[in-house]
Amino acid sequence: MDTPDSDNQNLDNQNFGQHKPMNLRRRGIYLLPNLLTTAALFSGFYAIVQAINGMFEYAAVAIFIAMVFDGLDGRVARMTHTQSEFGAEYDSLSDMVSFGVAPALLMYEWAFRDLGKLGWFAAFIYCAGTALRLARFNANIDVVDKRYFQGLPSPAAAALVAGFVWVMQDNQFTGNDLRWPAVAITVFAGLSMVSNVGFYSFKDFNMRKSVPFIVVLIIALFFMVISSYPPGVLFLLFFGYSLSGYVWWLFSFRKKTPPHQE
Numbered sequence: 088m089d090t091p092d093s094d095n096q097n098l099d100n101q102n103f104g105q106h107k108p109m110n111l112r113r114r115g116i117y118l119l120p121n122l123l124t125t126a127a128l129f130s131g132f133y134a135i136v137q138a139i140n141g142m143f144e145y146a147a148v149a150i151f152i153a154m155v156f157d158g159l160d161g162r163v164a165r166m167t168h169t170q171s172e173f174g175a176e177y178d179s180l181s182d183m184v185s186f187g188v189a190p191a192l193l194m195y196e197w198a199f200r201d202l203g204k205l206g207w208f209a210a211f212i213y214c215a216g217t218a219l220r221l222a223r224f225n226a227n228i229d230v231v232d233k234r235y236f237q238g239l240p241s242p243a244a245a246a247l248v249a250g251f252v253w254v255m256q257d258n259q260f261t262g263n264d265l266r267w268p269a270v271a272i273t274v275f276a277g278l279s280m281v282s283n284v285g286f287y288s289f290k291d292f293n294m295r296k297s298v299p300f301i302v303v304l305i306i307a308l309f310f311m312v313i314s315s316y317p318p319g320v321l322f323l324l325f326f327g328y329s330l331s332g333y334v335w336w337l338f339s340f341r342k343k344t345p346p347h348q349e
Contacts, residue, residue, distance in 0.1 A: 131185025
């Protein structure tokens with residue numbers, strides 16, 4: 088038997104059904120930039136798996152491949168006007184796996200296993216440094232100078248760690264032979280990420296601007312040099328970049344005049 092209360096309930100159910108599609112409207116995500124981010128995430132995960140399996144060179148190369156995809160996703164999003172908050176958050180999570188967990192685990196499996204607590208502590212310093220670096224970058228993205236990174240960027244830190252493993256493996260060195268230099272590089276990379284030292288971002292280069300022919304020639308020569316010996320050239324490149332911020336900081340510090348003393 089229907090009652091006035093049941094009629095009101097049926098009316099409420101009808102109204103709820105009418106408003107439900109509006110409340111549950113799905114937000115679309117842009118395919119291309121997030122597909123590149125997924126490729127970077129997969130490369131980082133692949134590096135973790137290969138590090139666990141003892142395939143250290145494969146793991147190091149996978150981290151560099153993740154860097155390529157990570158560099159492309161943001162540029163593609165800006166060029167195609169497909170930036171989104173979802174993409175930014177997804178990119179940070181991908182970076183944490185590819186440039187935080189993967190290099191730390193790679194270095195631990197390669198050189199730190201026999202160091203006991205010191206080994207996993209050094210790896211954790213790097214991993215925590217990456218997490219703090221990414222969190223600070225997201226929090227300060229609208230207030231920092233775009234020309235400089237505050238602290239060593241996580242892809243460069245990952246390249247420094249992975250490049251060291253790659254070049255040493257290629258020259259038949261084992262992690263046990265170089266565990267103390269490995270600790271120094273890992274801790275240096277981790278602390279550099281959370282430092283306040285500025286590192287040039289290269290973001291003021293306009294890719295759409297016409298350039299002289301000599302610039303194209305220099306780029307071609309640059310890739311030729313890398314292809315001559317990828318492990319060594321890439322490691323030296325990112326090792327130099329990781330020192331560049333400190334060199335510039337020392338140079339600017341020396342230029343400052345001391346305060347007037349009475």
